[in-house]
Amino acid sequence: MDKGIYLDNNATTMVAPEVVEAMLPYFTEQFGNPSSLHQFGNQVGRALKVARKQVQALLGAEHDSEIIFTSCGTESDSTAILSALKAQPERREIITSVVEHPAILTLCQYLEKDGYTVHYLKVDKRGRLDLQEYARLLSDQVAVVSIMWANNESGTLFPVEEMAEMARAAGVMFHTDAVQAVGKLPINLQESCIDMLSLSGHKLHAPKGIGVLYLRRGVRFRPLLRGGHQERGRRAGTENAASIVALGKACEMAGEALAYEERVVRSMRDRLEQGIIEQVSHCFVTGDPENRLPNTCNIAFEFIEGEAILLLLNKMGIAASSGSACTSGSLEPSHVMRAMDIPFTAAHGSVRFSFSRYNTMEEVERVIAAMPLIVQRLRKLSPYWNGDAPADEPGQEFAPTYA
Amino acid sequence: MWDYSETVQEHFFNPRNAGAVEAANGVGEVGSLSCGDALRLTLKVDPETETILEAGFQTFGCGSAIASSSALTEIIKGMTLSEALKVSNQDIADYLDGLPPEKMHCSVMGREALQAAVANYRGEEWKDDHEEGALICKCFAIDAVMIEETIRANGLRSVEAVTNYTKAGGGCSSCHEGIEEILGRVLAEQGEQLVINAVAAEARQPRTGLTNLQRIRRIEELLDEIRPNLQRDHGDVELVEVDGRHIYVKMTGACSGCQMAATTLGGIQQHLAEGLSEFILVLPAEELACRATVGG
Ligand SMILES: Cc1ncc(COP(=O)(O)O)c(C=O)c1O
Ligand code: FES
Numbered sequence: 001m002d003k004g005i006y007l008d009n010n011a012t013t014m015v016a017p018e019v020v021e022a023m024l025p026y027f028t029e030q031f032g033n034p035s036s037l038h039q040f041g042n043q044v045g046r047a048l049k050v051a052r053k054q055v056q057a058l059l060g061a062e063h064d065s066e067i068i069f070t071s072c073g074t075e076s077d078s079t080a081i082l083s084a085l086k087a088q089p090e091r092r093e094i095i096t097s098v099v100e101h102p103a104i105l106t107l108c109q110y111l112e113k114d115g116y117t118v119h120y121l122k123v124d125k126r127g128r129l130d131l132q133e134y135a136r137l138l139s140d141q142v143a144v145v146s147i148m149w150a151n152n153e154s155g156t157l158f159p160v161e162e163m164a165e166m167a168r169a170a171g172v173m174f175h176t177d178a179v180q181a182v183g184k185l186p187i188n189l190q191e192s193c194i195d196m197l198s199l200s201g202h203k204l205h206a207p208k209g210i211g212v213l214y215l216r217r218g219v220r221f222r223p224l225l226r227g228g229h230q231e232r233g234r235r236a237g238t239e240n241a242a243s244i245v246a247l248g249k250a251c252e253m254a255g256e257a258l259a260y261e262e263r264v265v266r267s268m269r270d271r272l273e274q275g276i277i278e279q280v281s282h283c284f285v286t287g288d289p290e291n292r293l294p295n296t297c298n299i300a301f302e303f304i305e306g307e308a309i310l311l312l313l314n315k316m317g318i319a320a321s322s323g324s325a326c327t328s329g330s331l332e333p334s335h336v337m338r339a340m341d342i343p344f345t346a347a348h349g350s351v352r353f354s355f356s357r358y359n360t361m362e363e364v365e366r367v368i369a370a371m372p373l374i375v376q377r378l379r380k381l382s383p384y385w386n387g388d389a390p391a392d393e394p395g396q397e398f399a400p401t402y403a
Numbered sequence: 404m405w406d407y408s409e410t411v412q413e414h415f416f417n418p419r420n421a422g423a424v425e426a427a428n429g430v431g432e433v434g435s436l437s438c439g440d441a442l443r444l445t446l447k448v449d450p451e452t453e454t455i456l457e458a459g460f461q462t463f464g465c466g467s468a469i470a471s472s473s474a475l476t477e478i479i480k481g482m483t484l485s486e487a488l489k490v491s492n493q494d495i496a497d498y499l500d501g502l503p504p505e506k507m508h509c510s511v512m513g514r515e516a517l518q519a520a521v522a523n524y525r526g527e528e529w530k531d532d533h534e535e536g537a538l539i540c541k542c543f544a545i546d547a548v549m550i551e552e553t554i555r556a557n558g559l560r561s562v563e564a565v566t567n568y569t570k571a572g573g574g575c576s577s578c579h580e581g582i583e584e585i586l587g588r589v590l591a592e593q594g595e596q597l598v599i600n601a602v603a604a605e606a607r608q609p610r611t612g613l614t615n616l617q618r619i620r621r622i623e624e625l626l627d628e629i630r631p632n633l634q635r636d637h638g639d640v641e642l643v644e645v646d647g648r649h650i651y652v653k654m655t656g657a658c659s660g661c662q663m664a665a666t667t668l669g670g671i672q673q674h675l676a677e678g679l680s681e682f683i684l685v686l687p688a689e690e691l692a693c694r695a696t697v698g699g
Contacts, residue, residue: 305439307465311415333439348439348463381421381469383432383443383461 004317005363009203010152010180010296010354011321015246016205022249023207026242034239035230044241051248055212058251059197060188068213068231069244073179073200074103076213077146079224079235080175080196081107084144085116086222088173091143095172097121097129097158098339100148103198104177105335121147126288127156127340134163138170145174149181149197153323153336153352154287155296157181164193173219179203183254184261184293195219201243205356206250210243257357265355266294268364272353273297275368280375282390286342286350295355298323300337300346303385304378309351312374318367323350345384407466408500414470419477424459431520431529434512440464442472444516446479448524453484460516467499467506474498475513484521490514504544539581542574547585554589560597562586618679619645625678626652629671640671643688650675653688 006014026047032040034048049064056064070076081094081104096108098120108118119137121129129147138145145167149160160176167174175196181187182197183204189197196219201210215221215234227236273285282302301309306322313320323334337347353367379385407415427445434441440463447457458480460472474495479487492510496502502510522529536547553559553568562582566572572582587597613621619642626640633639638656645651652671672685 303463305464305468308415308469311412311466315416344439381418381461382463383441384463 004319005359005366006319007353007355007359007363007367008319008321009356009359010155010352012202012208013205013356014358015202015207016250016253018253019206019246019249023242023246026245030241034241035228047245048239048241051244054248054252058182058187058255059199059214060186060190061214062190063217065232066189066214066217068215068234069239069247070211070213070235071209071237071240072211073101073177073198073203074211075224076198076200076211077101077103077175077177078107079213080198081111081144081146082224083220083222084173084175084196085111087220088143091141093117093119093139093142095119095121095134095137095142095145095147097123097147099123099127099151099153099156099336100146101152101177101179103179104146104148117141123339125341127151127154127286127336128288128291129158129163131159131163131166135166138167138172140171142170142172145172147174147176149176149178150184150293150296151287151336152180153334153350154298154340155180155292155354156287157185157291157293160194161192164195168193180293180296183251183258184295186258189214189216201247201250204250204254206247207243210240210247212247260357262294265357265359268359268361269295269297269353269355271361272364272367273299275364276371279368279372281388283375284346286337286340296352297354298350298352300342301349301351301375302346303382303390304349304375306349306351308378309349309374312377313351313370316370316374318370321352321354323347323352406503407470408502410474410498410500411467411470411502414473414499415466418460418469418473420457420459420473420480421461422459423461424457427457427459429520429524431516431518431523433515433519434464440468440509440512442468442512442516444472444475444513444520446520446524448484455479455482455484455487464509464512465506467502468509468512470499471495471502471509471513472516475517479517484524487517488521490517504541505538507544539585540569540571540574540578542578543570545569545571547581550582550585551589554586559586560590615645621679622650622675625675626671628678629674633667638667644691648681648683650683650685651688651691652685 026044030044030047032038032042032044034041034045036042052064052067055067059067061067070079085091092115094108094111094116096104096118112118121134123129145163147158147160147163150157164174164176173195174193175198176194177198178187179198179200180203182199195216197214199212199214202208213235221234223234223236225236228238230236230239276299277283277285280301283299286298286300310320310322323337333344333347334350337350342350384391423443424445424447427447429446429448431444432442442464443461445459446455448454449456458476460476462469462472475490478490478494478498492507492514495510495513496507519529536549536551539545539547539550550565550569550571554565557564557568559565559568562572562579565582565586572579583597590597622645623642626642630639638654641653641655643651643653652668654667668685668687672683675685676683
C-alpha cells in the first residue's frame with residue numbers, strides 16, 4: 001500500500017529525517033543532564049546552546065536568552081498570559097480575538113470566571129479584525145493583548161506587527177500565538193514590538209511535546225512552573241534535551257526552506273484550490289485568500305458534512321481535516337467558521353487542506369481527481385440536494401419538525 | 404478520529420436504502436442544517452397490513468448519522484408500524500455494534516425520524532419532546548439537560564451525588580468542573596450556594612467515637628507518655644492545635660531545630676496513631692502559619 005497523501009500539516013507535521021538523526025544521540029550517548037558539571041552533562045549543555053541560537057535565528061530575536069524552551073505551544077500560551085497577569089496585578093483586562101486557538105480561548109474563558117474582563121475582537125466575513133475597535137479597547141487596564149499570527153483553520157494572517165506597535169504605544173504587553181506562522185513566513189522579532197511569541201515544534205517538522213516562548217528582554221515575567229534554575233528559572237524542569245536539539249535543527253531547516261515555502265508550497269496550494277473550485281459546484285474558499293499562509297486552504301462544501309467528507313477522503317488515502325461539529329465532539333461547527341459568519345449550510349462542510357514542503361504536485365492532482373466524486377456521492381445522500389443542484393429553497397423543500 | 408465499529412464503517416461506506424422511496428406514503432423529517440445533521444425518512448407502508456414495504460433515507464450529517472440512517476431503514480423494513488415504533492435509539496446503536504458517546508444523538512435522530520414518518524402516515528402531527536443538551540460527561544454520555552433535571556428532581560448538592568444518580572463524573576473526572584457549574588447555577592436559583600468542599604470537610608472529620616474534647620485530652624495523655632523520653636534529651640513537646648487528622652505540635656528545648664526533629668516527629672506520630680487507633684499526621688506548629696496563608 002502506498003503511504004497516502006498527507007494534507008493535514010496544520011495539525012502536525014512529519015519529523016524531518018535530518019531532525020530525527022540530529023536528536024537520536026541525545027537518547028543514548030548524550031544522555032547527561034545539561035545542568036551537571038561533568039562531561040556527560042556538559043556536552044548536552046553545549047548542544048542546547050546551539051539549538052537556542054538556531055531558534056533565535058529563525059525568529060530574528062536579538063538575544064538567544066530571549067528563547068525559553070517549553071513543553072508545547074499550549075504551555076507557551078498559558079505561560080505568556082498568566083505571566084502578564086501576575087506581573088501586573090492591577091490590570092484586569094485581556095484583549096484577544098474570537099478565532100484564537102483553544103489554547104488561548106479556553107484559558108481566557110477560565111480567567112473570566114476568576115473576574116478578569118476579556119475583550120474578544122470579532123472578525124468580518126473574511127476573517128479580518130477591526131483595528132479601530134482594537135484601538136478603542138487598548139487602555140491602561142489591559143494587562144496583555146494576545147492575537148494569533150496566523151489562524152490554524154483558515155490560514156488568515158493578522159497584522160500582529162502593526163497591532164504590537166499600537167499596544168506598545170498604549171503601554172500594553174503584546175503576545176502572539178505564532179504556532180502556525182513560524183517556519184511558514186519570515187519573522188524578524190527584533191524589528192517588531194512583539195513582547196512574547198509562542199511556537200510549537202511539531203508544526204515545523206520537529207517532534208511533538210516541545211515548544212518555545214519568546215520573551216523580549218526587559219519584559220516583566222513570572223514563571224508558570226517554578227522549581228530548578230533551568231531556562232534561567234523562567235521554566236523549571238529538566239530540559240527535554242533531545243527534542244530541543246531537534247527543534248533547533250528543524251528551525252535551521254525551516255529558515256533555509258522559507259523561499260521554497262513561499263514559491264513551491266504556495267503554488268501547490270493554489271493549484272489544488274483552483275482545481276477543486278473549477279470542478280465542484282457550490283463550494284468556496286473561506287478566510288482571506290489574499291492574505292493567508294502559503295500552505296493552507298480551507299474550502300466549504302455546501303449541503304454536506306465535513307466528517308463524512310474526511311472519512312471518504314481517508315478511504316482514498318488522503319488526510320485532511322474539517323471544522324465540522326462532528327469532528328470536534330461538540331455539536332457546534334468550528335468557532336472560526338461561525339465567527340466568519342459562514343452559513344450553517346457550509347460551515348459543517350468545511351475542509352482544510354494544509355501542505356508542507358514534503359508534498360508534491362502529483363499528490364495535488366490526485367486529490368483534485370478524487371474530490372468531485374466524493375462530494376457528488378454525499379450530495380446524493382443529502383436531503384438538501386436534488387439532482388445537480390440544491391433542493392430549490394433548502395428551507396422550504398426540506399422542513400424538518402424541529403429547528 | 405472517531406473509533407467507529409466495523410459495522411458503522413460498513414454502513415457509511417455502503418449505505419443501504421439511500422434516497423427517497425417512490426410513491427412514499429409516510430415522510431418524516433428531523434434535524435436541521437444548523438445542527439449539522441438532518442434526516443428525511445420516506446416509507447412505503449402497505450395500508451392493509453401496516454407493514455413497511457420500503458424505507459429510504461436522505462441524510463445530511465457525519466459518518467455515524469449516515470450509518471445510523473442506513474441501519475434504521477434495514478431494521479424497520481418488513482416490520483409493522485407498531486413493531487417499528489418500538490425500535491429504540493439503543494437498538495439502532497446495537498445494530499451498529501455501538502456508537503461513540505458523542506455520537507449517540509445520531510441514533511436518537513433516527514428514532515425521531517421514524518416517529519415523525521409514522522405520524523405523517525397516520526395523518527397526525529408529530530411533536531418533538533426531546534431536548535438535548537451539551538454533552539457534559541463523555542465517559543457515560545450524560546448531557547447537561549439530564550444532569551440538571553436530576554439535580555432538580557432529587558435536590559442534589561454535590562458532584563458525588565450527581566455521580567451516584569446519573570453516573571456522570573464517575574470516570575475520568577474531567578467533567579467535574581462542568582457538573583459543578585450546573586450545580587452552582589441550580590442552587591443559586593434556589594438561593595443557595597454550592598459548597599465545593601462539603602465532602603472534603605466531611606472527610607477531614609476523624610471517625611472515632613470520641614468528642615473533640617475527649618480526643619484532645621487523649622492526645623495530651625499520649626504525649627505525656629513519651630515526654631520523659633524527650634526530657635531525657637533535654638527537650639520537650641507541646642500540643643498547639645488539633646485540626647481533624649492534623650495534629651500540630653511545637654518542639655521545644657534541645658529538640659527544636661535539631662537534626663533529629665523530623666525523626667522525633669515521626670516517633671510521636673506513630674505513638675499517637677496507635678494510641679488513638681486512627682490515621683493522623685503530626686506536623687510542626689510552624690506549618691500552621693503556612694496553612695493559614697495558603698488557605699487564605
Ligand atoms: C494556533 C495554535 N496555537 C496553539 C496550538 C497548540 O500547540 P501544541 O499542540 O504544541 O500545544 C496549535 C496546535 O494545534 C495551534 O494551531
Ligand atoms: S467525562 Fe465524566 S467522568 Fe469522564
